[in-house]
Amino acid sequence: MTAxxxxxxxxxxxxxxxxADKNMMRKVFGLTIxxxxxxxxxxxxxxxxxxxxxxxEAGVYxxxxxxxxxxxxxxxxxxxxxxxxxxALVCRIYAATGTLDIEEAAKRMGDGH
Amino acid sequence: MAKARAYLxxxxxxxxxxxxxxxxxxxxxxxTIVLLIAVSGTLTMIGDGYLGxxxxxxxxxxxxxxxxxxxxxxxxxxxxxxLVFGAYVxxxxxxxxxxxxxxxxxxxSGLLFxxxxxxxxxxxxxxxxxxxxxxxxxxxxxxxxxxxxxxxxPKAGGPSGNPAEYIVFLNVILGLKVGAGIGLMCVxxxxxxxx
Amino acid sequence: xxxxxxxxxxxxxxxLLPLFAGALILIAKAFLNEKAQDRTTELAGIIGLLLPWxxxxxxxxxxxxxxxPTLVIGGWSYGTGIFFKFDxxxxxxxxxxxxxxxxxxxxxxxxxxxxxxxxxxxxIQVASCCAAMSTLDxxxxxxxxxxxxxxxxxxxxxxxxxxxxVASFTYLMSSAATMLLFLIGVYGLYRLTGALDYNAIQQFxxxxxxxxxxxxxxxxxxxxxxxVLRAAIMxxxxxxxxxHSQAPHSISAVLSGVLLKVPLFALVRLLLIFPSGGTLGLAxxxxxxxxxxxxxxxxxxxxxxxxxxxxxxxxxTGYVAAALGAAIAPLQGSNPGLGLVLLVAAxxxxxxxxxxxxxxxxxxxxxxxxxxxxxxxxxxxxxxxLKRSGDSLGLTGFSFAVGALSIxxxxxxxxxxxxxxxxxxLAENHLYGLLAxxxxxxxxxxxxxxxIFVSFxxxxxxxxTESNQEAPMRKTSLDDDHPHLGSGxxxxxVGLALLCIAGGLLAPQLFRFGILLFDSLLQGSPSLYPxxxxxxxxxxxxxxxQTALTIxxxxxxxxxxxxxxGQRLTHGISGHIxxxxxxxxxxxxxxxxxxxxx
Numbered sequence: 001m002t003a004x005x006x007x008x009x010x011x012x013x014x015x016x017x018x019x020a021d022k023n024m025m026r027k028v029f030g031l032t033i034x035x036x037x038x039x040x041x042x043x044x045x046x047x048x049x050x051x052x053x054x055x056x057e058a059g060v061y062x063x064x065x066x067x068x069x070x071x072x073x074x075x076x077x078x079x080x081x082x083x084x085x086x087x088a089l090v091c092r093i094y095a096a097t098g099t100l101d102i103e104e105a106a107k108r109m110g111d112g113h
Numbered sequence: 114m115a116k117a118r119a120y121l122x123x124x125x126x127x128x129x130x131x132x133x134x135x136x137x138x139x140x141x142x143x144x145t146i147v148l149l150i151a152v153s154g155t156l157t158m159i160g161d162g163y164l165g166x167x168x169x170x171x172x173x174x175x176x177x178x179x180x181x182x183x184x185x186x187x188x189x190x191x192x193x194x195x196l197v198f199g200a201y202v203x204x205x206x207x208x209x210x211x212x213x214x215x216x217x218x219x220x221x222s223g224l225l226f227x228x229x230x231x232x233x234x235x236x237x238x239x240x241x242x243x244x245x246x247x248x249x250x251x252x253x254x255x256x257x258x259x260x261x262x263x264x265x266x267p268k269a270g271g272p273s274g275n276p277a278e279y280i281v282f283l284n285v286i287l288g289l290k291v292g293a294g295i296g297l298m299c300v301x302x303x304x305x306x307x308x
Numbered sequence: 309x310x311x312x313x314x315x316x317x318x319x320x321x322x323x324l325l326p327l328f329a330g331a332l333i334l335i336a337k338a339f340l341n342e343k344a345q346d347r348t349t350e351l352a353g354i355i356g357l358l359l360p361w362x363x364x365x366x367x368x369x370x371x372x373x374x375x376x377p378t379l380v381i382g383g384w385s386y387g388t389g390i391f392f393k394f395d396x397x398x399x400x401x402x403x404x405x406x407x408x409x410x411x412x413x414x415x416x417x418x419x420x421x422x423x424x425x426x427x428x429x430x431x432i433q434v435a436s437c438c439a440a441m442s443t444l445d446x447x448x449x450x451x452x453x454x455x456x457x458x459x460x461x462x463x464x465x466x467x468x469x470x471x472x473x474v475a476s477f478t479y480l481m482s483s484a485a486t487m488l489l490f491l492i493g494v495y496g497l498y499r500l501t502g503a504l505d506y507n508a509i510q511q512f513x514x515x516x517x518x519x520x521x522x523x524x525x526x527x528x529x530x531x532x533x534x535x536v537l538r539a540a541i542m543x544x545x546x547x548x549x550x551x552h553s554q555a556p557h558s559i560s561a562v563l564s565g566v567l568l569k570v571p572l573f574a575l576v577r578l579l580l581i582f583p584s585g586g587t588l589g590l591a592x593x594x595x596x597x598x599x600x601x602x603x604x605x606x607x608x609x610x611x612x613x614x615x616x617x618x619x620x621x622x623x624x625t626g627y628v629a630a631a632l633g634a635a636i637a638p639l640q641g642s643n644p645g646l647g648l649v650l651l652v653a654a655x656x657x658x659x660x661x662x663x664x665x666x667x668x669x670x671x672x673x674x675x676x677x678x679x680x681x682x683x684x685x686x687x688x689x690x691x692x693x694l695k696r697s698g699d700s701l702g703l704t705g706f707s708f709a710v711g712a713l714s715i716x717x718x719x720x721x722x723x724x725x726x727x728x729x730x731x732x733x734l735a736e737n738h739l740y741g742l743l744a745x746x747x748x749x750x751x752x753x754x755x756x757x758x759x760i761f762v763s764f765x766x767x768x769x770x771x772x773t774e775s776n777q778e779a780p781m782r783k784t785s786l787d788d789d790h791p792h793l794g795s796g797x798x799x800x801x802v803g804l805a806l807l808c809i810a811g812g813l814l815a816p817q818l819f820r821f822g823i824l825l826f827d828s829l830l831q832g833s834p835s836l837y838p839x840x841x842x843x844x845x846x847x848x849x850x851x852x853x854q855t856a857l858t859i860x861x862x863x864x865x866x867x868x869x870x871x872x873x874g875q876r877l878t879h880g881i882s883g884h885i886x887x888x889x890x891x892x893x894x895x896x897x898x899x900x901x902x903x904x905x906x
Contacts, residue, residue, distance in 0.1 A: 018485045019892045027481055038488050042495055054128040055209065063128070068498070070132035071447055074144045075491060077214055078454050081151035082484045084298060085461055088158040089477045096470035102477070106550075109471040136389045139381045143439075143451035146327070146432055147458050149334075154462035157425045243338075250338035254331040261324050264381050265317050 003044050011037035022101045024093065028086045035079035042068040042075070125207035125280050134212070134283050142260050144214075145290060149253060152294040156301055189230020195223035203288035207277060213284040217291025224296035228303065245297040252290035259283060315370065316377035318363035319394035319442060322402050326435040329356030330428045337424040349427045350417075356431040357410045360438070364402060371396050376828045378444075391444035391505045396825030398441040400655055401573050405437045407807075408565040408662045411800045415670050416558035418796030419677070421466045429466075433459040433562070437570045444506045446494045446531070449574060450487065453538065457483050460567060464555040475550035482547045482891045486534040493530030500524060510581040525584040529902045532588060533895060535578070538571040541592065541629050542599025543894035543901075545622045552618035557673030560614065564621035564669065565662030572625070572632060572658070576651070579636045580829075586637030591902055596629025597739035597746075604749040608756070608869050613672050613684050616757060617665070620715065623746060624661040628654050630739055631730045639829070646733070648829070652822035653729035660714065660726040660811060667711035667804040674704045674797055675760060684760055685870070694793070703798050705761050707805040712754040714808045716862070717747055717855065722808045725815030728851060732844045751862030756870055 014037060017030020046068030054066035094100055097108040125131040133141050203216030228240040238244055259282065329352035336348035370377060376395030413430060416422055433456060440452035457480075464476040498504060500523055501512040513524050537544040552560050575592075579585035600623045607619030631654035639647030676682055679693050694704050714723035727747060734740050811818065 015485070018481060019889065024477065031481065031484055034485060034488050038491050038495075041492065045495070045499070053210070056126045056128060066128040066132055067504075068495070070129045070137060071140075071494075073129070073133055073212075073214060074140050074447075074451060077144045078147050078451070081147045081458065082454075082480065084151045084155050085158075085458065086477065086480055086484075087302075088155040089461070089465065089473055089480065092158050092465070092473045093470065093477060096473060102474070105470075106474050109469075109474050136382065136384050137447075139390045139439075140448055140451050142327075143436075143448070143455050146436075146455055147451075150429065150432060150455070150458040150462060153334075153425050153428060154458070154465070157423075157462075158465060247338040250331075250334040254335055257324075257327060257331050261320075261328075264320055264324075 024090045042072045130207050152298050185230050188226040192223050192227035206284040207280045213287025216288040220292030221295035225299045228300050245293045249293035256286045316379045321363040322360040322438040323435050325360050326356035326431040330431040333424045390448050392442050393444050395828045401441040402438050405566050412558040412562045414796050415800040418794030429459045429462050463559045467556045472554040475554035479547045479551045486537050489530045490534040493527040496527035506581050528582045535571045535575045541595050543897045546891040549618050553614040561666035561669040565666045568625045569658040586640050589633040589636030593630045593633025596626040597742040600626030600746040601742045604746045607753050612682050628658045657726040660722040663807050664711045664714035671704045671708040671801050707801040710805040710808050716751045716754050720812045722811035748858045748861045751858045752865035755866040
């Protein structure tokens with residue numbers, strides 16, 4: 001139960017960063033935090049069944065469900081890629097408008113044209 | 114026992130590897146493509162016309178190159194060790210925790226260490242953006258062909274499955290692709306594209 | 309038997325061929341010189357956009373015979389393999405993707421952006437659209453949607469203007485954050501059913517308890533929200549305005565023609581597996597119809613030409629969603645025949661909208677580039693401006709006229725037929741009124757937009773020119789340095805215009821073809837419905853008078869809007885830019901609305 005509450009807390013913190021913060025860098029951080037919350041959900045909750053690591057050496061049984069872990073490999077990489085692209089965009093927006101505030105940047109975006 | 118079958122069919126003891134390079138290889142292909150998009154997109158965005166990185170590179174160099182910076186000293190020596198570890202993680206992904214993506218990221222951090230450790234303006238072949246680009250492109254083409262061949266494989270009647278070499282091969286190619294891609298992105302982001 | 313096995317493997321080729329073409333360009337970019345790169349890019353375009361038609365044509369006879377080639381990727385017999393199904397729905401959406409992307413690609417070869425990175429992204433996007441339509445796996449759908457999204461962020465930023473970076477960032481943040489909601493939904497479903505593929509989930513849900521079914525609906529909502537955001541149904545459409553108005557013209561065309569439609573039709577597949585899918589579908593249908601009306605109201609007050617078109621994209625996608633959402637419940641059992649025709653009507657309108665909206669973006673883009681002006685009130689005499697830039701036959705003007713008449717649903721163009729079908733089948737539905745009002749306003753909006761192509765005689769536009777001189781902006785009479793329009797730009801708009809006309813004339817045949825294609829979606833007694841369903845007659849007196857009545861109504865509204873007082877009144881509304889709060893507020897509203905349904 002504690003784990004679930006913590007995960008929900010992390011999720012909400014990230015969501016708050018994405019939605020309410022005007023600073024684009026912090027929005028990107030917020031997105032990273034939400035991604036970690038979701039990965040935690042898969043790994044912690046998915047690992048609640050078995051005990052051993054899913055490597056089928058002799059004498060190993062009662063392994064945890066490997067599917068959520070395999071899915072999370074994909075999700076983590078996708079999260080990293082989205083972050084990299086977002087950071088590059090922030091870089092360009094800052095170079096073009098001279099601000100990290102998203103609303104300010106949206107206002108100034110016509111000038112550099 | 115489905116998990117025992119996973120071993121028989123894919124030849125990997127590590128069931129996570131068996132799933133993400135065997136049963137769900139198509140997801141993994143998609144993931145590789147997302148990485149490719151991120152690398153090319155980031156490079157076009159910070160590569161052409163963003164002068165900040167170039168200026169940063171020269172100023173950073175001027176400040177730091179004469180002195181023996183502890184970061185450069187340690188990072189340069191550590192780089193090769195990290196690269197060897199990355200190669201291990203790639204090649205033994207089917208037997209132990211690890212695999213192409215993890216190994217690739219370790220390799221990329223090794224490249225980053227090397228790039229940080231290069232004193233002055235000297236460039237080694239390993240951290241040169243053009244050779245990394247070539248490596249990435251070649252690895253992607255080979256990976257795509259290998260995965261397509263795996264997908265188009267005529268349906269085997271029995272549990273013959275894939276040989277273990279296939280997964281090792283995929284892991285290594287994937288590791289090279291990921292290592293080259295992320296390494297390229299990191300080298301570009303620290304501003305060394307325009308040395 | 310063996311040969312049949314081999315043929316279903318062809319279903320992977322529409323996905324793999326564009327990817328292979330992209331890899332070729334990547335190789336060329338790393339190893340070859342610029343000239344060879346350019347040639348490889350052209351070759352790759354042909355491989356990625358034309359060759360996939362061969363496997364599609366080979367598979368067509370089997371699909372028309374009512375089969376749906378299904379395979380497990382990699383041929384695994386156990387475990388959690390990914391199922392791939394190339395049925396009529398996938399075929400139809402793949403055809404739409406390949407057709408429109410080929411048009412946009414030809415355009416971008418002459419207008420730019422045309423570099424290798426652009427083409428790689430473009431081809432990967434085509435591949436991801438094809439894969440998203442065929443996959444029968446919830447997690448794979450997530451991966452496909454992420455690939456689709458990533459390519460669009462990069463492609464929007466290819467315009468290389470500050471505005472396009474802001475647009476791309478806004479789209480990225482809102483879409484990536486909601487996609488994580490999708491993952492949570494996937495987790496819930498996996499936890500509940502222990503499976504990721506549609507068939508196993510459906511089997512489990514058809515015999516589970518009430519509580520489990522409610523939990524599944526909750527997961528369904530988590531998965532619907534991101535898809536609806538991608539399809540820009542009204543409360544979740546804030547990102548679209550920036551993205552579509554700031555992207556390069558060819559990308560705007562693809563974004564509104566293909567990338568809004570593919571998620572919607574992938575949603576059909578997803579909704580059909582949930583017992584509560586019909587109810588959720590009705591909610592989407594309502595949101596679509598309401599959005600169709602609201603978006604066109606907002607379109608009327610815009611002054612930026614591309615932003616006006618972006619609002620129309622929301623509105624037309626709303627039409628599609630209205631028909632498509634209403635189709636789910638009948639398809640699930642109550643009346644499969646009705647569901648089928650609604651779905652076909654939705655697809656035809658999606659196809660039609662893809663064609664005519666692509667045409668409008670490209671032709672207006674041509675004019676915007678030569679006139680160097682985006683404000684519809686300030687561009688004048690477009691035809692003569694274009695004539696000076698190498699379009700001596702007035703092809704752009706002609707194509708724009710075709711596109712505008714199509715979107716305004718005038719016979720005999722494609723929009724008339726497809727909108728006609730949707731209104732026919734939704735006639736008893738309470739949403740019909742919303743859609744009818746929206747179509748009148750669409751006419752008004754396009755009468756307003758058409759002014760940019762004609763030049764006014766001095767007497768009637770005296771007042772207009774006066775206001776132009778007052779405005780600080782540069783006037784659009786350009787005598788020097790206007791860009792030359794390449795042949796690719798003109799041939800692609802003309803090609804799309806011809807498709808508009810052909811589609812309008814062949815609408816009944818298209819409808820019958822669509823019924824045959826989509827028939828494989830119905831599990832039971834397949835051959836019954838195609839025979840009993842025939843396309844409704846559209847050229848009857850009643851319909852034609854209705855259409856005729858929309859013209860004067862639209863004319864009056866457009867005169868009101870573009871009068872001086874109208875412009876002053878609407879100026880405040882049109883400058884509004886969607887902020888993050890509004891986008892996520894929309895998400896909250898959508899969540900609550902859907903949660904009430906179950």
